[in-house]
Amino acid sequence: MSDAPLLAFYGVSVRYPRARARALDGVSLGVPRGRVTAVVGPNGSGKSSLVRALLGRVPLEAGDIRLEGASVRTMDPRALARRVAVVTQREELAFPLRVREYVALGRLPHGTRWSVSGAADAEAAARAMEIAGVGDFADRPTDELSGGEWQRVRVARALAQGGEALVLDEPTTFLDVAHEMALFEIADGLARDGRAVLLVSHQLNLVARFAQHMVLLHAGRVAASGAPADVMDGPTLERVYDWPLVVTRDPATAAPALVPLRGGRR
Numbered sequence: 001m002s003d004a005p006l007l008a009f010y011g012v013s014v015r016y017p018r019a020r021a022r023a024l025d026g027v028s029l030g031v032p033r034g035r036v037t038a039v040v041g042p043n044g045s046g047k048s049s050l051v052r053a054l055l056g057r058v059p060l061e062a063g064d065i066r067l068e069g070a071s072v073r074t075m076d077p078r079a080l081a082r083r084v085a086v087v088t089q090r091e092e093l094a095f096p097l098r099v100r101e102y103v104a105l106g107r108l109p110h111g112t113r114w115s116v117s118g119a120a121d122a123e124a125a126a127r128a129m130e131i132a133g134v135g136d137f138a139d140r141p142t143d144e145l146s147g148g149e150w151q152r153v154r155v156a157r158a159l160a161q162g163g164e165a166l167v168l169d170e171p172t173t174f175l176d177v178a179h180e181m182a183l184f185e186i187a188d189g190l191a192r193d194g195r196a197v198l199l200v201s202h203q204l205n206l207v208a209r210f211a212q213h214m215v216l217l218h219a220g221r222v223a224a225s226g227a228p229a230d231v232m233d234g235p236t237l238e239r240v241y242d243w244p245l246v247v248t249r250d251p252a253t254a255a256p257a258l259v260p261l262r263g264g265r266r
């Protein structure tokens, strides 16, 4: 498996209109095939801004984002969507769809027109619903789903979209422990199949178990980057999160595990 990043952020800086500080300040990270790359960090550290920058929803002040060497800024959005599927942190539909209709939207970038009618598209959508475990409510309207069900349906849409890279921005928000584990296992399975997975998450302990590479953001900059064993460093995490904590070993898996202590600020 090649280590050359499929998707790469090079010195990316982002400043929102009217914001005093940059949301991202010279962030570089690679997302190679065959591994889960996780971005972690406190609220407001810039994680979602990386995803917004990838999607072109916020302009880059400096730097570039490249897919196999080609700047995504000059790519046709449909061509990008055929290769990179993204689940953003939030999404509201203007009007409800049936779950199976919404998941089928993931196939739109692959069609020649704004239609998804091919047997291969239907098969990809059905398979994605099965993997994401949303088949039981395939005929329900999206506006009647619980928060966790909607989250899983959005993951199913991204799986239906396929492509070489999957970007998930806090995909386990709203998920119970079983569905959270299932989601991490889906990410792990995709990476084992050779896909490039970029996962934004607050679940440091699960990230430490499932990701091969972690990037810790702090105030728009990379505070630490490397294997989970290196990034899960107590003093570094305590400084970045500004909360007393210890890093121990998970007794079941021996992965590094963060235990927050009582008595922090507030």
Ligand SMILES: Nc1ncnc2c1ncn2[C@@H]1O[C@H](COP(=O)(O)OP(=O)(O)OP(=O)(O)O)[C@@H](O)[C@H]1O
Binding pocket: 016, 017, 019, 023, 041, 042, 043, 044, 045, 046, 047, 048, 049, 050
């Ligand atoms: N549209 C915007 N206009 C101005 N500032 C913004 C905007 N969106 C985000 N920011 C600011 O940019 C910084 C980074 O935000 P971002 O959403 O990338 O953080 P995050 O790490 O994803 O946070 P969280 O963990 O809370 O989701 C924050 O200070 C945030 O307040």
